[in-house]
Amino acid sequence: MPIKSDFPDVDLAVTDIWSFLFNRKNREFPDDHVIFQSADTLSKQYTYAQLRQLSVDFGKGLKAVYDFRKSDVLGLYVPNDIDVPPVVLGTLWAGGIVSPANPGYTVAELVYQLKDSGAKALATHFSVLDTARKAASEAGIPESNIFLLGEQKDASMKIKHWTSIRNLEGTRRFRIPKLDPKNDLAFLVYSSGTTGRPKGVRLTHFNMTSNIEQVHEAEGWLTWNGSSTPPDSDIPLPAKGTGDKVLACLPFFHIYGLNCLVLSPIYSGITTLVMSRFDLEKWCSIVQDHKITFSYIVPPIVLLLCKHPVVEKYDLSSLRMTNSGAAPLTRELVEGLYARKGVKVKQGYGLSETAPTIFMQKWEDWRTAIGTTGVMVPNLEAKFCAVPGSGEESDGTKELPRGKVGELYVKGPNVFSGYHNNQSATAECLEDGWFRTGDVGFLDERGNLTITDRVKELIKYKGKILCPPPQSNMPSTNTSPLPGFQVPPAELEGYLASHPLIDDVAVVGVDSALLGTEVPRAYIVRKGGLSATKPSDGADIIKWMNAKVANHKKLRGGVKFVDAVPKSVSGKILRRVLKEQAKKEFKE
Ligand code: 4UW
Numbered sequence: 001m002p003i004k005s006d007f008p009d010v011d012l013a014v015t016d017i018w019s020f021l022f023n024r025k026n027r028e029f030p031d032d033h034v035i036f037q038s039a040d041t042l043s044k045q046y047t048y049a050q051l052r053q054l055s056v057d058f059g060k061g062l063k064a065v066y067d068f069r070k071s072d073v074l075g076l077y078v079p080n081d082i083d084v085p086p087v088v089l090g091t092l093w094a095g096g097i098v099s100p101a102n103p104g105y106t107v108a109e110l111v112y113q114l115k116d117s118g119a120k121a122l123a124t125h126f127s128v129l130d131t132a133r134k135a136a137s138e139a140g141i142p143e144s145n146i147f148l149l150g151e152q153k154d155a156s157m158k159i160k161h162w163t164s165i166r167n168l169e170g171t172r173r174f175r176i177p178k179l180d181p182k183n184d185l186a187f188l189v190y191s192s193g194t195t196g197r198p199k200g201v202r203l204t205h206f207n208m209t210s211n212i213e214q215v216h217e218a219e220g221w222l223t224w225n226g227s228s229t230p231p232d233s234d235i236p237l238p239a240k241g242t243g244d245k246v247l248a249c250l251p252f253f254h255i256y257g258l259n260c261l262v263l264s265p266i267y268s269g270i271t272t273l274v275m276s277r278f279d280l281e282k283w284c285s286i287v288q289d290h291k292i293t294f295s296y297i298v299p300p301i302v303l304l305l306c307k308h309p310v311v312e313k314y315d316l317s318s319l320r321m322t323n324s325g326a327a328p329l330t331r332e333l334v335e336g337l338y339a340r341k342g343v344k345v346k347q348g349y350g351l352s353e354t355a356p357t358i359f360m361q362k363w364e365d366w367r368t369a370i371g372t373t374g375v376m377v378p379n380l381e382a383k384f385c386a387v388p389g390s391g392e393e394s395d396g397t398k399e400l401p402r403g404k405v406g407e408l409y410v411k412g413p414n415v416f417s418g419y420h421n422n423q424s425a426t427a428e429c430l431e432d433g434w435f436r437t438g439d440v441g442f443l444d445e446r447g448n449l450t451i452t453d454r455v456k457e458l459i460k461y462k463g464k465i466l467c468p469p470p471q472s473n474m475p476s477t478n479t480s481p482l483p484g485f486q487v488p489p490a491e492l493e494g495y496l497a498s499h500p501l502i503d504d505v506a507v508v509g510v511d512s513a514l515l516g517t518e519v520p521r522a523y524i525v526r527k528g529g530l531s532a533t534k535p536s537d538g539a540d541i542i543k544w545m546n547a548k549v550a551n552h553k554k555l556r557g558g559v560k561f562v563d564a565v566p567k568s569v570s571g572k573i574l575r576r577v578l579k580e581q582a583k584k585e586f587k588e
Pocket of ligand 1: 255349352373438
């Protein structure tokens, strides 16, 4: 039997995102409440009423200026900016679909997304305008369909600014088109995927509004005016008479930022300060100076907060809580940050395909469920099935008993409707509403999920074990090859990151011709960088590590010191880059 969330089901709204946010009946905060504020120039801010008006004006402009029709796609290629929310909401008002792209993309990468999504227009920023222009031209988007967000550096430039896109004739009357929230798409996000080419994840209006409601129900602690009462715990309220203040430092193009930082604040009324990009010292100084109470972060940020010397200078005590997700976070880092700065971290877990959040640690459990990603959000079902390659049947039909480690499948209103233009990839992970996450983990007795790793990232170590012959009349042999032990790189990284002389680490599998199997190899950033002399060679670390783990997890692929671990902007280790590197370097 699939496992149900312990939260009672929420009676979910079935409506388009714009109406969900701006025609909300039970809204508590007033029209003039500030929702977004630029963390760079604090004077720039948008209240709820301004966002509503700006988005309608812009939506009408899209129709008038670009003849934007229902399901037309707007490509969004910008660093974080407080203009992103009104442009996104305006596009949705016009019935369009937003396809946000990483502003670090090259021309070729952007062309791929613009073509695959079929973008009709492109919103961009002067800092990346050059790439945007070239990519638009290659993707067949006319220059007149490119416009700018943020600062308009050069007033003489021919490229329009989004604020000039209005229903200029003023006489044409437009209405929000009739949308079918369960079928019409709101977003085409391109899943970062640490392996393979990005795929367009088709997210409907209902997927997104459902996830906002699911999270709101499970979260429930952020307060726009400081009035909610915390359960009996060590978590204080914001300063008297004030609401929570969130510092937004994660990219808006990624699903975590898109839902938690662009859409959710308009629903919850939580004032959100927008950084154009993450910078550690700036993040610390904004937290200190503006009494930030909450921030969504990723494990590489937790690592920096634990280890970087600059953090010492700042008072981060206004933070009631932080929320980490997008990659594994170890117990050692959570404890390390609390010991160093008194900053609490809880975890969330989700995927682009689930719009995104499916598990969340409760605030009051930040310490008692440490290292887990928390409990299932409402309206969700889950099951665990055997991991491919484990020797057991693994087609997703046979459920494992609760508590056993397996591959996680989920079903719910937030599960996407498939990959764009890619039926075979959709068929591989979506059947009868069940989505195969590709993540491996288990539930504890309180329903908290521990993710042990991703199926594709598990290192398969084919060792040999000593065993008696199966039947006494068979020829005797004292060794037997195993189908493959699975070594979770995240577990080894957790141990290594707790080493006092190690600043950062990634573990990948590398093929050993000698042993005829994949073996774990570690890429390590020493404290003090490449010039550091300690630990002096990998042998010390291998010895230290191997004493902590079972035989099949030993670092048989060796250790290499590097100056940085390659990571995606959403905080994931780029294992394919390291695997390529390992192939070239690894000599036995
Ligand atoms: N622990 C271990 C985690 C975790 C994790 C994600 O780029 P995508 O498609 O999506 C994301 C979404 C992150 C996210 C969403 C909502 C939320 O509340 C939250 O925490 C606050 C984070 O990253 O990558 C999906 C893949 O990222 C890994 C996992 O492998 C998943 O399949 N991942 N969160 N807490 N791994």
